Amino acid sequence: MDIVISKMMSKPDFQSDFLANILKANANPDIITFAGGLPNAVSFPVEAMDRAADKVLKENGIMALQYSGAQGYLPLRQFIAERYRKKGIEVDASQIIITNGSQQALDMFSAVMIDPGDRVLVENPSYLAALQTFHLYDPEIVPVSLREDGIDVGELEKAIRENSPKFMYLIPNFQNPTGLTYTEEVRKAAAEVFRNSNVMVLEDDPYGELRFAGQGGHSFGWYLGEQCCMLGTFSKIVSPGMRIGWIACCEKKVFDKLLAYKATMDLHTNMFCQMVLFQYLQDNDLDEHIARTSLLYKQKVEFMLSCIDKYFPEGVSVTRPQGGMFMWVTLPDGIKGVDVQNAALKKGVAVTAGDPFYEFERDVPTIRLNFSNGSDEYIEKGIRILGEVIKEFMK
Amino acid sequence: MDIVISKMMSKPDFQSDFLANILKANANPDIITFAGGLPNAVSFPVEAMDRAADKVLKENGIMALQYSGAQGYLPLRQFIAERYRKKGIEVDASQIIITNGSQQALDMFSAVMIDPGDRVLVENPSYLAALQTFHLYDPEIVPVSLREDGIDVGELEKAIRENSPKFMYLIPNFQNPTGLTYTEEVRKAAAEVFRNSNVMVLEDDPYGELRFAGQGGHSFGWYLGEQCCMLGTFSKIVSPGMRIGWIACCEKKVFDKLLAYKATMDLHTNMFCQMVLFQYLQDNDLDEHIARTSLLYKQKVEFMLSCIDKYFPEGVSVTRPQGGMFMWVTLPDGIKGVDVQNAALKKGVAVTAGDPFYEFERDVPTIRLNFSNGSDEYIEKGIRILGEVIKEFMK
Numbered sequence: 001m002d003i004v005i006s007k008m009m010s011k012p013d014f015q016s017d018f019l020a021n022i023l024k025a026n027a028n029p030d031i032i033t034f035a036g037g038l039p040n041a042v043s044f045p046v047e048a049m050d051r052a053a054d055k056v057l058k059e060n061g062i063m064a065l066q067y068s069g070a071q072g073y074l075p076l077r078q079f080i081a082e083r084y085r086k087k088g089i090e091v092d093a094s095q096i097i098i099t100n101g102s103q104q105a106l107d108m109f110s111a112v113m114i115d116p117g118d119r120v121l122v123e124n125p126s127y128l129a130a131l132q133t134f135h136l137y138d139p140e141i142v143p144v145s146l147r148e149d150g151i152d153v154g155e156l157e158k159a160i161r162e163n164s165p166k167f168m169y170l171i172p173n174f175q176n177p178t179g180l181t182y183t184e185e186v187r188k189a190a191a192e193v194f195r196n197s198n199v200m201v202l203e204d205d206p207y208g209e210l211r212f213a214g215q216g217g218h219s220f221g222w223y224l225g226e227q228c229c230m231l232g233t234f235s236k237i238v239s240p241g242m243r244i245g246w247i248a249c250c251e252k253k254v255f256d257k258l259l260a261y262k263a264t265m266d267l268h269t270n271m272f273c274q275m276v277l278f279q280y281l282q283d284n285d286l287d288e289h290i291a292r293t294s295l296l297y298k299q300k301v302e303f304m305l306s307c308i309d310k311y312f313p314e315g316v317s318v319t320r321p322q323g324g325m326f327m328w329v330t331l332p333d334g335i336k337g338v339d340v341q342n343a344a345l346k347k348g349v350a351v352t353a354g355d356p357f358y359e360f361e362r363d364v365p366t367i368r369l370n371f372s373n374g375s376d377e378y379i380e381k382g383i384r385i386l387g388e389v390i391k392e393f394m395k
Numbered sequence: 396m397d398i399v400i401s402k403m404m405s406k407p408d409f410q411s412d413f414l415a416n417i418l419k420a421n422a423n424p425d426i427i428t429f430a431g432g433l434p435n436a437v438s439f440p441v442e443a444m445d446r447a448a449d450k451v452l453k454e455n456g457i458m459a460l461q462y463s464g465a466q467g468y469l470p471l472r473q474f475i476a477e478r479y480r481k482k483g484i485e486v487d488a489s490q491i492i493i494t495n496g497s498q499q500a501l502d503m504f505s506a507v508m509i510d511p512g513d514r515v516l517v518e519n520p521s522y523l524a525a526l527q528t529f530h531l532y533d534p535e536i537v538p539v540s541l542r543e544d545g546i547d548v549g550e551l552e553k554a555i556r557e558n559s560p561k562f563m564y565l566i567p568n569f570q571n572p573t574g575l576t577y578t579e580e581v582r583k584a585a586a587e588v589f590r591n592s593n594v595m596v597l598e599d600d601p602y603g604e605l606r607f608a609g610q611g612g613h614s615f616g617w618y619l620g621e622q623c624c625m626l627g628t629f630s631k632i633v634s635p636g637m638r639i640g641w642i643a644c645c646e647k648k649v650f651d652k653l654l655a656y657k658a659t660m661d662l663h664t665n666m667f668c669q670m671v672l673f674q675y676l677q678d679n680d681l682d683e684h685i686a687r688t689s690l691l692y693k694q695k696v697e698f699m700l701s702c703i704d705k706y707f708p709e710g711v712s713v714t715r716p717q718g719g720m721f722m723w724v725t726l727p728d729g730i731k732g733v734d735v736q737n738a739a740l741k742k743g744v745a746v747t748a749g750d751p752f753y754e755f756e757r758d759v760p761t762i763r764l765n766f767s768n769g770s771d772e773y774i775e776k777g778i779r780i781l782g783e784v785i786k787e788f789m790k
Contacts, residue, residue: 001622001646002593004561006532009507009652016655023464023658038462046456053448053671061441065634067433069418100495104661111531112404132659136506137401166399198397227396239460241666251396257404260411263418264527266499270665271636276448 018356025350032382035350038373043293052279070263072098073274102233102245121168125357150182167200173208174324177368191223201228207324212298214322226250242273311387325372331365413751420745427777430745433768438688447674465658467493468669497628497640516563520752545577562595568603569719572763586618596623602719607693609717621645637668706782720767726760
């Protein structure tokens with residue numbers, strides 16, 4: 001048969017090979033992987049989830065197994081809205097849609113907002129799977145420099161003035177891939193720039209609660225109200241396998257289209273997991289659980305940094321995140337992240353080169369390291385091998 | 396803010412109001428609803444699922460809560476492949492992708508295959524949410540008449556010759572909305588027509604196992620091999636709330652794109668439900684469960700038909716399905732399904748008019764009735780009221 005694939009799915013997809021490698025490494029127990037973004041399995045509340053599942057099926061089994069509404073389980077939406085309100089952000093349960101992880105919400109927002117040729121601002125670098133999703137809808141991606149203290153506000157202002165973008169996608173807390181966090185000053189200044197524009201903000205915040213040092217800043221939703229749609233997920237704070245994320249959108253026109261699209265995509269997010277997760281949240285203290293996980297990640301990042309000090313050659317710099325799951329390694333001039341990635345993989349260590357996080361730059365001297373997953377022995381062995389690989393390239 | 400929604404999501408969506416009404420009626424306990432496609436809740440294996448969830452979390456909790464691969468849980472894919480093989484259809488687990496219900500697979504196939512302006516054949520009438528999904532990708536829909544014995548093969552041949560369509564979407568067993576089933580002769584003749592063409596077949600079969608009378612026919616996958624992609628789901632035979640469906644695709648080029656798209660959409664289907672469902676399938680006899688559900692639906696359809704004989708006026712005809720969940724009511728000339736739908740809803744009974752199942756026809760004299768859901772008292776009361784409403788229009 002002579003099959004013609006759609007143009008949308010025939011486009012080159014620079015990111016997909018990197019993503020495939022990440023998934024392959026995750027699935028191979030013989031590989032030490034810092035490539036993905038896996039939560040540490042010891043943080044999973046397996047026994048509490050077992051009790052929650054039993055309770056849901058005994059008390060509300062039929063509801064958990066039957067079709068449900070496209071928007072998602074109301075008590076779970078109320079729980080999420082309440083957490084926003086505690087942070088001073090006015091969101092009602094009626095303004096939240098439960099999605100199959102926040103990845104699906106990225107697609108929903110893209111479908112609702114992007115026409116071919118529309119400009120979309122992203123941080124440079126940005127989350128690779130977000131770039132992939134945006135690409136499906138043929139926008140022009142306009143990257144804005146990310147600095148140690150957050151987005152470059154001057155460049156942001158210029159990018160908005162010159163491009164009239166449809167929206168900006170950003171991750172202000174423990175950014176993926178860099179691990180960087182916006183200071184409050186930068187948030188405030190950037191919010192001011194957005195407020196004077198017609199640009200929607202799509203704020204992704206999968207890691208924000210996993211803070212183990214420093215002070216949190218305000219969400220752009222706090223500054224901008226309905227001008228900011230907020231993505232969230234239970235993947236990093238409870239369980240990614242349940243695929244429960246959400247989008248909070250106070251802008252009515254956008255919200256209605258998001259909901260219509262969600263219903264057409266897959267009718268609704270799985271009800272069984274929504275109810276089991278909510279039961280878990282009722283019977284357990286989420287903040288306590290998050291605090292334990294954050295403490296674990298603090299130990300992991302400190303241990304990984306100590307290994308890096310020990311095994312990496314001089315001339316390699318790393319970000320020192322205050323939370324989240326990633327750090328960003330900058331190699332000495334002339335060494336390509338992709339080369340290090342490939343050489344390390346041959347020695348059994350998976351990392352992700354910086355390239356797929358950029359829209360335009362290639363052969364960049366950066367790699368992303370995930371520090372949340374794996375035992376200390378595993379981390380030490382992986383960093384030792386990675387240090388050797390980098391040293392080889394510096395010869 | 397002046398927000399411009401994408402062209403894709405700004406198109407008129409004729410089906411969405413009907414879908415919204417269906418969901419609203421499902422959610423309102425004061426409404427007797429024959430409008431949706433809800434499985435009867437008494438068929439849900441709640442206790443067995445509770446045991447399965449407990450087993451999964453005790454034995455494999457970390458795997459159930461962690462990220463997983465985009466293609467889905469291998470043992471579940473193997474289970475599905477084995478059921479195809481028992482029907483003489485050669486499908487390997489590696490050719491199956493687990494989706495969030497088969498609705499998501501409809502979108503995946505559409506994204507991979509449809510460029511704007513491409514022709515897509517559908518049965519006339521066809522499943523309303525499939526039409527909605529196709530519309531997102533701007534094809535020209537070409538409906539082909541559906542007769543008592545299946546698709547009109549002469550018209551199919553002509554439609555292919557004149558339109559060079561990209562694919563045909565069809566539901567050969569207990570079709571939604573009509574409840575009609577293709578005879579083996581029609582399947583064979585239609586398969587011959589497809590084989591001589593370059594047209595992919597997308598076979599949807601959510602209800603095929605729910606047969607309570609007559610003999611089953613071969614899947615188009617049996618006739619056509621890789622020229623046919625097959626959609627399936629556990630929604631109608633085990634639980635829709637878990638959102639576990641699949642697409643089986645033996646055509647390598649299409650398969651690879653489907654998988655890439657699925658990964659970009661939402662990374663993977665929720666792992667917790669995939670594993671709990673598989674455990675349930677291991678510890679219970681699915682065929683026995685399906686036989687019990689089919690027997691229940693046989694009783695339901697017979698009871699509903701007896702009520703229709705009792706309460707509907709002469710001049711109204713209905714299909715008499717051999718399985719599935721729907722029957723199709725044809726009203727006397729001059730009476731519009733939409734009018735009956737609206738008048739019945741005012742009296743507390745929800746049905747779905749024929750209109751949203753058609754691409755072009757409007758004000759048709761048909762309505763779809765779901766017979767699987769609800770007690771006998773519920774069915775009798777609903778059909779009595781519906782009969783009164785129809786009689787009013789015949790005056």
